[in-house]
Amino acid sequence: xxxxxxxxxxxxxxSFAMLVIGIAIRVESLAENASALxxxxxxxVLFMAAGAGRLYVxxxxxxxx
Numbered sequence: 001x002x003x004x005x006x007x008x009x010x011x012x013x014x015s016f017a018m019l020v021i022g023i024a025i026r027v028e029s030l031a032e033n034a035s036a037l038x039x040x041x042x043x044x045v046l047f048m049a050a051g052a053g054r055l056y057v058x059x060x061x062x063x064x065x
Contacts, residue, residue, distance in 0.1 A: 008058065011054065015050075015055045016051065018048075018054070019048055022045070023044075026045070029041050
């Protein structure tokens with residue numbers, strides 16, 4: 001595996017981990033009946049958006065090559 005493939009694989013794994021962490025934070029917050037305006041839910045949404053966005057960009061970039 002060359003450096004580019006290793007970088008792409010690492011980006012994919014970390015992006016997926018960010019998405020999973022965001023989902024876990026959201027589920028945990030909702031299980032504790034947290035308000036919709038709590039900081040934890042905001043962090044969860046941001047983690048999910050960042051992870052999903054990075055995955056989308058990485059997958060789109062892979063198609064062009």
